[in-house]
Each structure stands twice: as structure tokens, then as C-alpha cells.
Amino acid sequence: MALDISKHKDLIWELAKRDLKIRYKNSALGFLWSLLNPLLMMLVLSFVFMYLFRFDIEHFPAFLVIGIVSWRFFGGTAGALQSIVGNADLVRKIYFPREILTISSVLSVFVSTLLEFLVLLMLLPILGVSLSFLVLLLPVLLVLQLIFVLGVSFILSSMYVYYRDIAHIWEVVMQAGFFLTPIFYPLSFIPAKYLDLYMLNPMAWFVLAYKDILFYNEMFSFFDLSVMFVISLVFLFMGYHIFKKLEPNFAEEV
Amino acid sequence: MNAIEVNNVWKKFKIPHEKRDTLVENVAGFIKGEKAAYEEFWVLKDINFNVKEGECLGIIGENGSGKSTLLRIISNILPINKGNVKVRGGIGPFLELGTGFRGDLTAKENVYLYGHIMGLKKKQIDNVIDNIFEFAELERFKDMKLKDFSSGMSMRLAFSTAIATNPDILLIDEVLAVGDESFRRKCMDKIMEFKSEGKTIVFVSHSLASVKNLCDKGIWLNDGVIETQGSVEKVVGFYLESIRKKEEKELLKEHKKTEEEKQKDRWGSGEIEITDVKFFNKEGKECHVFETGDNMVVRMKYMAHKEIKNPIFQVQIIRNDNTFICGMNTERDNIKISTLPRKGKIDLVFDNLSLLKGVYFFNVGILSNWDGPHYDYHDKLYKVIIKSKKCDGAGIFVNRHKWIIKK
Numbered sequence: 001m002a003l004d005i006s007k008h009k010d011l012i013w014e015l016a017k018r019d020l021k022i023r024y025k026n027s028a029l030g031f032l033w034s035l036l037n038p039l040l041m042m043l044v045l046s047f048v049f050m051y052l053f054r055f056d057i058e059h060f061p062a063f064l065v066i067g068i069v070s071w072r073f074f075g076g077t078a079g080a081l082q083s084i085v086g087n088a089d090l091v092r093k094i095y096f097p098r099e100i101l102t103i104s105s106v107l108s109v110f111v112s113t114l115l116e117f118l119v120l121l122m123l124l125p126i127l128g129v130s131l132s133f134l135v136l137l138l139p140v141l142l143v144l145q146l147i148f149v150l151g152v153s154f155i156l157s158s159m160y161v162y163y164r165d166i167a168h169i170w171e172v173v174m175q176a177g178f179f180l181t182p183i184f185y186p187l188s189f190i191p192a193k194y195l196d197l198y199m200l201n202p203m204a205w206f207v208l209a210y211k212d213i214l215f216y217n218e219m220f221s222f223f224d225l226s227v228m229f230v231i232s233l234v235f236l237f238m239g240y241h242i243f244k245k246l247e248p249n250f251a252e253e254v
Numbered sequence: 255m256n257a258i259e260v261n262n263v264w265k266k267f268k269i270p271h272e273k274r275d276t277l278v279e280n281v282a283g284f285i286k287g288e289k290a291a292y293e294e295f296w297v298l299k300d301i302n303f304n305v306k307e308g309e310c311l312g313i314i315g316e317n318g319s320g321k322s323t324l325l326r327i328i329s330n331i332l333p334i335n336k337g338n339v340k341v342r343g344g345i346g347p348f349l350e351l352g353t354g355f356r357g358d359l360t361a362k363e364n365v366y367l368y369g370h371i372m373g374l375k376k377k378q379i380d381n382v383i384d385n386i387f388e389f390a391e392l393e394r395f396k397d398m399k400l401k402d403f404s405s406g407m408s409m410r411l412a413f414s415t416a417i418a419t420n421p422d423i424l425l426i427d428e429v430l431a432v433g434d435e436s437f438r439r440k441c442m443d444k445i446m447e448f449k450s451e452g453k454t455i456v457f458v459s460h461s462l463a464s465v466k467n468l469c470d471k472g473i474w475l476n477d478g479v480i481e482t483q484g485s486v487e488k489v490v491g492f493y494l495e496s497i498r499k500k501e502e503k504e505l506l507k508e509h510k511k512t513e514e515e516k517q518k519d520r521w522g523s524g525e526i527e528i529t530d531v532k533f534f535n536k537e538g539k540e541c542h543v544f545e546t547g548d549n550m551v552v553r554m555k556y557m558a559h560k561e562i563k564n565p566i567f568q569v570q571i572i573r574n575d576n577t578f579i580c581g582m583n584t585e586r587d588n589i590k591i592s593t594l595p596r597k598g599k600i601d602l603v604f605d606n607l608s609l610l611k612g613v614y615f616f617n618v619g620i621l622s623n624w625d626g627p628h629y630d631y632h633d634k635l636y637k638v639i640i641k642s643k644k645c646d647g648a649g650i651f652v653n654r655h656k657w658i659i660k661k
Contacts (some may be wrong), residue, residue, distance in 0.1 A: 011370035018367060022358055094371055095330040095345075165276035250332040251326070252267070 008100050015104035019079075020111060034112065035119060038068050045184055057186065062127035063215055067183030069116050070210045073145055074177075074203055076109030080153035081170060082161050088254045098247050099240070102157045106150045110142075117142070124214065134213040140225075141213070144232045145206050151235030154243040160254050161246065181207050203232045256342070257423055257454040258305040258328060263337035265298040265323060265478075280497070287640055297323045298480045301337070305471075308452040312469030314462065314493055319475040322459045325425050328456065343454070346372065346421025355408060357401030361392065364400050365415050372419040382418040389440075392416035396508040406434060411443055423454045442468075462490050498543050501639055505542035508637055519635055522628035526562055526594070526620050530555040531636055543639045546610055550638075552602040554618055556630075558594050562622075565591055565629065569602050570617040571609070572634060579614065579650060609649045611642035 005012065024030030042065045049055045049064075055061055083105035084091060084098060091098060091124060117138065160166045181203045182190075190198050199206065205228050209220040270292040283289075297320045305311045313321050326332045329345050355364050365386055369379040387393045387588060390410040426445065445468065449455055459465050465472065465486060472489030474481045474647060509532075533579045535541040536549035544550055568583040582602065585589060616638065619631035646652055 008370075010374075010376050011513060014367050014370045018356060018359060018363070021363075022356075091331075093326075093331065096371060103479065145640065159277075163277035163280065165278055184258070253332045 005103065008097065011096065012104045012107060015101065015190060016108040016111065019105060019108035019206050021053050023108070023112070028220070031115060035116065038065065038116065049184055054156040055185070059128045059215075062124055062129040063186075063211065064184050065120060065123065066210050066214050067181070067207050069113070069120050070207050071147070071178060071181060071183055071203070072116065073109065073113040074149060074152075074175060074206075076106065076113070077149055077156055078167075078170060078174060079109060080105040080149075081156040081167060083153070083157045084161050084250060085157075085164075085254055086232060091254050092251050096249055099154070099243060102153050102243070103150065104144070105157075106153050109149070110146055113142070120214075129215060130217075131214070132217045134217060134219060137213050137219075138210075141206065141209055141228075144228045147232035147236050148206070148228075151232065151237070151239035153238075154239030158243040159252075161250055177201065177203060180204075182211075183207060183223050202235070205231065255307050256304045256340075257307045257309070258342075258456070259338075259340040260301055260303050260324075260328070261338050261340075263298055263301040263324075263327065263339060264296065264335045265320075265327060265332065266294050266296045266335050268292045269295055278649050292578050298327070298334075299355060301480060301487045303473060303480065303483055305454055305456060307342075309471060310449055310455040310457065310469045311457065312465035312472045312489075313458045313475060314460070314465055314490065315475035315481075316474060317449075320478045321475055322427055324475070325456065325458060329425055337511055341423065343422030344373065344424060345423045346416060346419050355412065358399060360397050360399055361387075361403070361411060362396045365411065368412065368415045369419065369602050371415065372417055372421075379418075379495055386411075386414045386418050389417070389444075391437075400658075406437075410437055413437075417444055417448075421453070424458070426456075427458045428460065462494070466490055498641070502541065502543050504635055505639065509542070509635075516632070516635060519633045520631065521633075522619070522630035524630060525560055526556055526558045526565060526629040528618055528620060528630045528632060529557050531616070531618055531632065533636070533638060542637070543641065546607055546640060546642040546652060548607050550604045550607055552604075552616065552618070553599055554602075555597075555599050556594075556620065557597050562594055562629070563592065564623070565594055566621040566623065567591075567600055567602075568617075568619045568621055570619075571615065572615045573650065574613040574615065577650065579609070585623075600648075606654075608654070609639065609640045610646055610649060610651055612640055612650070613638055614638050614640060 024034065045064055045068075046061045050060050082104055083101040087101050090101070092095075121131065121135065156166060156170060169247055180198070180201055187195075187204075189207060205224060209224055209228065212218045212220040212224075276646065303311075304585065315321050323332065327334055328339060328341060330339075330341075355368065359367065362383070365383060366376070366379055370376075376418075387396055390405060390407075390413070392411055392414075395403070395407070397579055400411075424445070442464065443453065445457075449468065455468070457465060458470055467654070470485045471484065472486040473483045474489050474493045475498075481496075482489050519630040520639060532553045533542055533544075535544065554567070566583050566585045568581065570581040571579040572578055614637070615634040616636040617631070617633055618636070620629040621627070622629060
């Protein structure tokens with residue numbers, strides 16, 4: 001796979017750029033508009049949980065927005081799911097390694113995510129959270145999550161070619177996932193007897209780790225890091241394997 | 255050295271009876287133990303051929319004979335079920351131009367994207383981008399969004415980009431069918447240029463003239479099987495002959511309409527009946543496809559139910575766009591038929607047909623007198639196809655003629 005990526009990096013980048021351009025409507029303003037969604041989410045959810053549910057968490061908006069931004073990165077899988085079917089005309093008519101489409105779709109999401117994290121880092125002090133040198137660990141988490149997201153995207157995009165209801169199923173999974181990931185509540189809310197089950201959600205590990213370094217100014221444990229490392233590699237390996245298995249018939253099925 | 259080797263290639267498509275394309279249906283079907291029913295259909299059966307480096311191969315055949323599937327297999331888009339394909343060199347996929355073009359990007363951005371898909375690096379595109387726009391004659395529209403391009407303009411851009419990738423092997427699938435005449439010629443010239451540079455070309459087209467013009471070798475695909483391969487003249491010749499035979503068969507079927515079907519295009523008193531009309535070539539074989547310059551015999555059988563004095567036999571030729579071409583009858587030609595036997599045949603003989611390429615209907619009839627009532631009349635019941643060579647002329651018919659050059 002590494003070989004394919006280096007050989008086709010221009011194409012991957014060009015496809016990602018195309019995605020970004022279309023997403024941001026070719027303007028810097030387009031990017032600002034795309035920030036509106038997470039910010040609005042932050043405001044609405046802050047209102048709901050601070051004033052209606054009366055959560056007693058200091059700097060709750062900051063706590064919330066870290067979770068939202070990292071969840072949005074994972075939400076990119078919903079776009080990557082379309083990467084093969086959405087490019088049906090290319091797949092049917094030109095040969096090139098098909099994983100390029102999924103990789104470039106994830107890459108464009110990654111670029112958006114980086115920009116959002118950049119804005120997030122500027123926003124956090126305003127929301128009352130001061131950053132420490134632990135911010136330097138952010139790239140490690142981003143890369144690990146990137147690998148995880150790519151793995152999931154490989155599974156989704158290749159299976160979507162054959163099973164068109166996956167898009168709907170995934171939408172439901174994403175919605176449920178938002179509530180089953182510690183985005184707007186701390187892990188301490190989860191009853192101890194359900195905790196092991198709860199932590200089967202891979203995204204929980206990532207969101208907690210982001211909050212550790214950005215919100216609590218704490219280093220995540222080596223165990224957490226190892227778990228994320230294993231999750232990422234397992235999903236990437238599995239995803240790539242499934243993708244390669246299904247790939248030969250894409251042109252006929254898509 | 256072979257640039258393309260295709261050995262014993264078999265390819266099948268599955269046509270599901272009921273397409274299950276959701277996970278839910280598949281899981282449900284699996285639990286119930288139902289197997290998805292589908293029909294298998296072999297699109298390509300035991301295909302074998304080689305294309306040497308620098309050679310130009312033309313693939314001809316009817317729609318659905320597997321030509322495009324074959325090209326898609328060579329360019330590695332479709333997997334095969336049996337056999338193997340070896341390709342030496344970079345393939346330029348001309349399968350369908352403009353693939354991957356996006357309306358919301360500008361022409362320039364699209365050229366970069368398309369170039370990358372074709373495997374070019376950014377620097378390589380930087381070097382040729384001006385040539386691309388120059389060849390496409392679209393310099394002024396570089397920064398226009400592609401959705402504002404006409405389809406012809408985007409075709410031009412696509413072709414120009416595709417040739418800029420400068421591949422070793424060109425696979426061309428009927429791409430020249432679009433675009434205006436002058437650009438089409440420019441494309442053809444460019445392909446010729448590639449050929450003279452020693453590039454390998456596989457050319458799929460319905461234009462037999464271009465195939466003959468461009469290719470050295472030919473393959474005629476029929477229903478997924480190679481019917482003939484070899485020199486392009488031979489293959490095109492066989493193909494044309496088979497088309498003629500097929501047309502002949504269809505026409506024969508049409509001529510064998512039941513009496514009932516014929517009734518509605520037939521009228522007259524019925525005192526004499528035309529019982530049969532057949533067309534023969536110079537070998538005396540029944541035939542419905544003729545060439546300009548051929549001999550043709552129209553043979554009518556008749557039966558008279560009572561004694562008729564001075565009947566007139568008539569034949570009219572109408573082109574399928576309802577242009578009346580000519581009418582002939584025995585009275586015009588000063589042939590007196592005072593009494594007619596009860597049963598007999600009459601032949602109308604054309605030596606050296608002067609009709610040009612087209613589809614013609616024949617009306618036949620027996621009249622009592624000029625413009626008088628009909629005994630029997632068959633209106634456009636008989637169809638004949640005429641084929642012409644280029645040298646025969648243009649228009650509806652050819653007047654036998656000669657040129658004399660004087661000082």
C-alpha cells in the first residue's frame with residue numbers, strides 16, 4: 001500500500017483538493033461556514049446541558065468542543081463511504097488502484113480536521129482552558145485516529161458498493177455513537193458495571209485521550225496509547241484486506 | 255515483441271434475477287437459506303490474440319459483441335474468469351473521454367485532475383498544459399468552470415488531455431464519434447501521428463472506413479467469439495459479407511409475410527392475382543441485397559381467374575423516405591399482351607442497376623389500362639437494400655457517364 005501511495009501521491013492530493021474545493025465552495029469563507037456547524041453544536045449543547053440538565057463541569061463548552069471536533073473527524077467516514085460509489089464513472093472506465101479514492105477522501109477530511117483543531121487550539125484559551133506542552137502530543141493522536149478512520153473507511157466504502165443500505169445503517173450507528181462516546185459527559189457518568197462494555201467503543205479511547213491532553217492537561221497512560229495503537233492497526237489491516245478482496249469487482253458492481 | 259497478449263480469455267457477467275443490493279436482504283436471504291438467483295452470461299469466450307509493438311489492431315463487431323468489455327479487460331478495469339492478459343507499456347485509456355471531469359472545477363483544474371488520473375505527475379502536466387489548451391483550441395476558456403462548457407468543448411479538452419499523457423499503448427473506443435468534423439479530422443491525424451511514431455493502437459469503431467484506414471490487423475468479434483482475425487481487409491470483408499447475409503435473412507422473412515398480413519397493403523378486383531414476387535441476382539439466386547451495377551430480376555407469378563384482354567403489368571420503385579424513383583409498365587414499354595394464359599410468370603430484368611445506396615420498396619400491380627382500375631396491386635410489400643461503393647457516385651441513382659478532358 002505504501003508503494004501505491006507514494007506512486008500516486010499527486011493523484012491522491014489532487015482528488016483530496018477537489019473534495020475540499022467542492023466542500024468549501026472555492027473560498028476561504030467556505031471554510032468559515034464549515035466551522036459554523038461545530039460552534040453552533042457547542043452553543044446549543046452547552047445551553048442544554050448547563051442550564052437544563054445542570055451539569056456541573058467547569059469550562060463545559062471547552063470540554064464539549066474538544067469531543068465534538070474529534071467526533072467530527074470520525075464522522076468523515078460517512079463521506080468516505082461514498083468514495084467508490086460516488087466516483088462510479090471513474091471506477092467503471094479507468095484503471096488506477098481504487099484505494100486512492102478512499103484514501104483521498106479521508107485525506108480531505110483530515111485536512112479539514114487539522115484546520116478545525118487549529119481553530120480549536122485558539123478557541124480553548126478563550127473558553128478558559130490554558131494549554132500545556134502536552135499539546136505537542138496532539139499529532140500522535142491525530143495520526144493514530146487517521147489510521148483508524150482510514151481503516152473504517154476502507155471497510156465502509158468497499159462494502160457500500162455491494163450493500164447500499166450501509167449508508168443508512170451507518171447513519172444510525174453514527175447517531176448512536178455520538179451518545180455512546182464521552183463527548184458531552186465525563187466517563188465517570190458510566191456505571192462501573194457497564195464500563196468494560198462501554199470501552200469497546202474505539203472512539204471512546206480517542207475522545208478521552210484528546211480531553212486528557214487538551215482539557216485536563218494530563219498525559220494519557222501508556223496503556224491507553226497502546227490500545228489506540230492496536231485499534232488503529234487492526235482496523236487498517238482488516239479494512240485494507242476487505243477492500244482488496246472486494247476491489248476486483250468494483251467496476252461491475254458499482 | 256508483443257505489446258498486448260490475450261490468451262484464452264473468458265469473461266462472464268452475472269445477471270441477477272432480483273438484485274439484492276442491501277445488507278438486510280442478503281442477511282435475510284442467508285438466514286432463510288435462499289440462494290440469490292442469477293443468470294450467467296459469457297460475454298467473451300476463449301479470446302486469443304496478440305498485438306505486436308507498433309501494430310494497429312482494429313476491433314469490429316455489432317453492438318453487444320463484447321468489444322468494449324475486451325478493451326476494459328485489457329486496461330485492467332474488469333477482472334477475467336479464465337485465461338490471462340499481458341500488457342507491456344503504459345496504457346492510455348481513451349475508453350470514454352471526459353471521465354472524471356467535474357463541472358464545478360475550472361477547465362485547468364480538470365486537466366490536472368484528469369492528467370493525474372491518467373498517471374501524470376504535476377510537473378509533467380505543467381509542461382504540457384499550454385499545448386493541451388492550444389490543441390483543444392480552448393485557450394480563452396482556461397479558467398471557466400467546466401459546467402459552462404458545451405459537450406463538444408469538453409470532449410475536445412478531454413481528447414487533448416488524453417493525448418498529452420503520451421502513452422505507449424492507445425486503446426480507442428469509438429471516441430471519434432463526437433465532436434465537429436474539423437476536430438474529428440484533427441484527432442484522426444493525431445492518432446495517425448501516434449501510429450507513425452510506432453505506438454501500439456487498439457481501435458474499436460463502427461466506422462469500417464476508419465478501421466481500414468488506420469489499422470493493419472483486424473478482429474471481428476461476434477457474440478463474444480473471435481469470428482475472424484487477420485489482415486484488416488480480410489476481416490472487414492468477412493464482416494460486411496455477414497451483415498449482408500443477415501440483412502438478406504431479415505428481408506426474406508419480411509417477404510414471407512402471411513397472406514393475411516399482405517391484405518391490408520393490397521387491393522384490386524382480383525380478376526388476376528399476383529401470387530408471388532421474387533427477386534433474383536445474376537446467378538439466379540433469390541436475393542434482396544444488391545449492389546449498384548448488379549443485375550436484378552423481378553419475377554412475378556400470376557393467376558387469372560377469367561380471361562382478361564390487354565392487361566398492363568406495372569412495377570414502381572419508391573425509396574424508404576417515400577421518394578418516388580421510377581415507374582415502369584408494359585404499356586409504356588410498348589409490350590402488348592393481348593391474351594394471358596391462366597397461370598404464368600413475368601420477369602422484369604435490370605442489367606446494371608443504377609440505383610445507389612439505400613432501402614427501396616417495390617410496388618407491383620396489374621392494371622386494366624393506363625391509370626385505370628387495378629386487378630391486383632401490392633403496395634410497398636417488397637423491400638430491397640442496395641449497397642454502393644464510393645466510386646459508384648452520390649445521390650439516388652447513377653447515370654452511366656464518362657468524362658472527356660479537352661484542351
